[in-house]
Amino acid sequence: MKHKSTVFVVDDEPDVRAALAMLIKSIGLDVECYASPQDFLDNYRAERPGCLVLDVRMPGMSGLELQERLGAFEDTPPIIMISGHGEIPTAVRAIQNGAIDFLQKPFSDQALLDRVQQAIMLDAARRRDQQEYRELRRRYTRLTPREREVLQGVVEGKINKVIAAQLKVSTRTVEIHRARVMEKMQAASLSNLMRLISVLNTPSPH
Amino acid sequence: MNTETASDESARLNPERLLYHIAATTSLETGGEFFRALIRQLALAINVRCSFITECLDDPPSEVRTLAYWDHGEFVDNLRYELAGTPCEQVIQEGHASLISEKLGERYACERGVAESYFGVPIHDANRKVIGHMAFLDDKPLPDDRLAHAAFDIFAARAGAELQRRRIEDALKASEEKYRLLVEHQTDMVVQLDAAGQVIFANPAYRESFANERDAPARHAFIDGVHLDDRAATLGALDTLRHPPYTARCEHRARTRHGWLWLAWSLTAVRQAAGRSAEIIGVGRDVTERRRAEERTRQNLQELAHAARLSAMGEMASALAHEVNQPLTSILSFSQACQRHFAIEEHVNDEVRHALARIAANAQRASDIIRHLRGFVRKTPLTRATADINRLSAAVIDLLEPELRQQRIALRQKLETPLPPVTVDPTQIQQVIFNLIRNSMEALNDDATAERVILITTGRHAAGQLALAVHDTGPGLSPHTAERIFDPFFSTKQDGLGIGLAICRSIIESHGGQLDAVPQSSGALFRFTLPVMEEGGRGET
Ligand SMILES: Nc1ncnc2c1ncn2[C@@H]1O[C@H](COP(=O)(O)OP(=O)(O)OP(=O)(O)O)[C@@H](O)[C@H]1O
Ligand SMILES: [Mg+2]
Numbered sequence: 001m002k003h004k005s006t007v008f009v010v011d012d013e014p015d016v017r018a019a020l021a022m023l024i025k026s027i028g029l030d031v032e033c034y035a036s037p038q039d040f041l042d043n044y045r046a047e048r049p050g051c052l053v054l055d056v057r058m059p060g061m062s063g064l065e066l067q068e069r070l071g072a073f074e075d076t077p078p079i080i081m082i083s084g085h086g087e088i089p090t091a092v093r094a095i096q097n098g099a100i101d102f103l104q105k106p107f108s109d110q111a112l113l114d115r116v117q118q119a120i121m122l123d124a125a126r127r128r129d130q131q132e133y134r135e136l137r138r139r140y141t142r143l144t145p146r147e148r149e150v151l152q153g154v155v156e157g158k159i160n161k162v163i164a165a166q167l168k169v170s171t172r173t174v175e176i177h178r179a180r181v182m183e184k185m186q187a188a189s190l191s192n193l194m195r196l197i198s199v200l201n202t203p204s205p206h
Numbered sequence: 207m208n209t210e211t212a213s214d215e216s217a218r219l220n221p222e223r224l225l226y227h228i229a230a231t232t233s234l235e236t237g238g239e240f241f242r243a244l245i246r247q248l249a250l251a252i253n254v255r256c257s258f259i260t261e262c263l264d265d266p267p268s269e270v271r272t273l274a275y276w277d278h279g280e281f282v283d284n285l286r287y288e289l290a291g292t293p294c295e296q297v298i299q300e301g302h303a304s305l306i307s308e309k310l311g312e313r314y315a316c317e318r319g320v321a322e323s324y325f326g327v328p329i330h331d332a333n334r335k336v337i338g339h340m341a342f343l344d345d346k347p348l349p350d351d352r353l354a355h356a357a358f359d360i361f362a363a364r365a366g367a368e369l370q371r372r373r374i375e376d377a378l379k380a381s382e383e384k385y386r387l388l389v390e391h392q393t394d395m396v397v398q399l400d401a402a403g404q405v406i407f408a409n410p411a412y413r414e415s416f417a418n419e420r421d422a423p424a425r426h427a428f429i430d431g432v433h434l435d436d437r438a439a440t441l442g443a444l445d446t447l448r449h450p451p452y453t454a455r456c457e458h459r460a461r462t463r464h465g466w467l468w469l470a471w472s473l474t475a476v477r478q479a480a481g482r483s484a485e486i487i488g489v490g491r492d493v494t495e496r497r498r499a500e501e502r503t504r505q506n507l508q509e510l511a512h513a514a515r516l517s518a519m520g521e522m523a524s525a526l527a528h529e530v531n532q533p534l535t536s537i538l539s540f541s542q543a544c545q546r547h548f549a550i551e552e553h554v555n556d557e558v559r560h561a562l563a564r565i566a567a568n569a570q571r572a573s574d575i576i577r578h579l580r581g582f583v584r585k586t587p588l589t590r591a592t593a594d595i596n597r598l599s600a601a602v603i604d605l606l607e608p609e610l611r612q613q614r615i616a617l618r619q620k621l622e623t624p625l626p627p628v629t630v631d632p633t634q635i636q637q638v639i640f641n642l643i644r645n646s647m648e649a650l651n652d653d654a655t656a657e658r659v660i661l662i663t664t665g666r667h668a669a670g671q672l673a674l675a676v677h678d679t680g681p682g683l684s685p686h687t688a689e690r691i692f693d694p695f696f697s698t699k700q701d702g703l704g705i706g707l708a709i710c711r712s713i714i715e716s717h718g719g720q721l722d723a724v725p726q727s728s729g730a731l732f733r734f735t736l737p738v739m740e741e742g743g744r745g746e747t
Contacts, residue, residue, distance in 0.1 A: 013535075015532075015533070015536035015540075016535050016536050016539070018540075019535070019536045019537075019538075019539030019540040019543060020539055022539070022540065022543035022547075023539050023542060023546070026543050026546035026547055104577075105531045105532070105534070105535040106531060106534045106535035106537075106538040106539070106570070107535075107538075108538075108542070108570070109538075109539065109543070109545075112539075
């Protein structure tokens, strides 16, 4: 992993920020605090892994608005909404927009830290998937058209002879292409190749 | 008869003696007896068969009635008759004595037998108005020399005085009777108090209410039956009677046979001659019903104010919960973070660990209390009913009416009628109207402008909506305050909570409407809208 995960805390109340920072640091995570959503956006870089602890009600831009803006980025970090207001409609909207949870202030340390850890694991998993996907796409783009046709046949479970007949080439030629595909895709075995292809075929997990 | 005839002779010859004689025999008589004595004496004095005295019954006179009638040596029944066609007519209408010496029967027919001669003398009151007459009839001619005219004038004057006295007496009696009837039969209570406030006379209505013996009303102080809380005011009213204009009003509760009643008294000091203390006449009326109605109105007002306070509390609790939860979050999180830190550091003593645990537990408890409180006040059930906005507003205006009057604020209305009904929680909507008018009244009181008007307008608004607006002639809203008036706890008033408009807006929004301050060139205008009920079947409005 290139970066260590960071928990970004956005709340307009300095004491709340400081207290949450102290709590989160106590489980060994890095914390960065922002006094306003704008402040956070100005410093946000999508490649930094972690999660967001976001107050719903703040002057200027609300937590919900920030959540909507972040939706425009490719790698939105998981968001935990916190609110002193505790209004059901706001919570519903936050969850619908993809927040992983909604906590009503004040909350127990365990509740917050559990959510934070879940969020970070989720983010890490997403980033891993994302990375793998990008890598596979990169490998796939290096295949020649003919190699992609052979790969298609292999994925469909056809034996070399059938593929050769379809492509109107010799079985030997198919075997050579197939070896190139395995090599370029860095697949150790046929079953490994099948898994890589299935990852490529699922829509981007961004 | 003979002896009387003898005296007649002398009387006829000597009017002064006649006068003296008659005066002596009638002077002790008054009223009916006087007239009888006079008529008899005169008949004898001038030696005529018949004499009578009348009084007029109407004005101008057309009919008279006899007060004493002497004929053939005795008194006969009185009668009333119309003047037309009688010799009396001339006497009364012209106001002069009239003599028909002979041949009366040829000119007049008398129902009490024919007569030969007639002499009539009018009776005047102090203003020379004819109020009756004396008449003499005989069967033989009546020579003029038998009549001492001057003497008759004097008797007529005396009779006139007597007649007038009688009339005044009658009028007095009649008015006394009228007064007695009034006092005895009216439902108002009448009491007469001495200067010390003792009841010295009470009419039946009062006696009945205060259950005194009908015939022997026990003397008691007026204040006795009065409710303790109202005594000071009553005594104060009695006290003001010492000074001009010597009248006072008071209302108090009094314990009567029918329980506690509200009585309204109008008191007058009856001024006596110098040196004597005044008596007091009080006229009291049972106003219990009116007071109850007022009480009900006041209670309505209180209920509304209570509802306003309750929802103010709800709004406050919610805003408060948010405000307090912020520091609680810091406290809880800080203490929990410390606990985590110290969990791994052995040198921290147990007391500190315990303290931190307690801080966290108490912060948690405080937050639970607030959550509970908020849940509690938020749970006010919202009832929905079909209502007419004009009616709701009229009810609120009724409640505020006394205050508006007292503050000399003119409330005008421009109502569209009929308005389609709305489905609302009537109390809540009334509360909104109440708050808006209240704010306007407060704005007008801040401002010493001459014109103090609040205008309420209702009508259809955009499609499917009604609007009610409250516009006042107060100082209006500055752009700066206008931005914040709907924020909870924003107030420019010394004792304002700043919650009124915030509540109004949340109520209107929960009804699917909108509340706004509409910018004005003068004064402030607040308007809310409400969706109209779907009109049966048509769906669209
Ligand atoms: N009709 C008005 N004219 C001028 N200013 C008004 C008017 N109505 C409201 N305001 C302004 O808006 C503020 C907020 O009104 P709101 O009713 O919410 O609170 P308040 O009247 O101050 O206190 P309360 O909670 O007791 O009603 C007022 O303090 C006043 O400055
Ligand atoms: Mg107000």
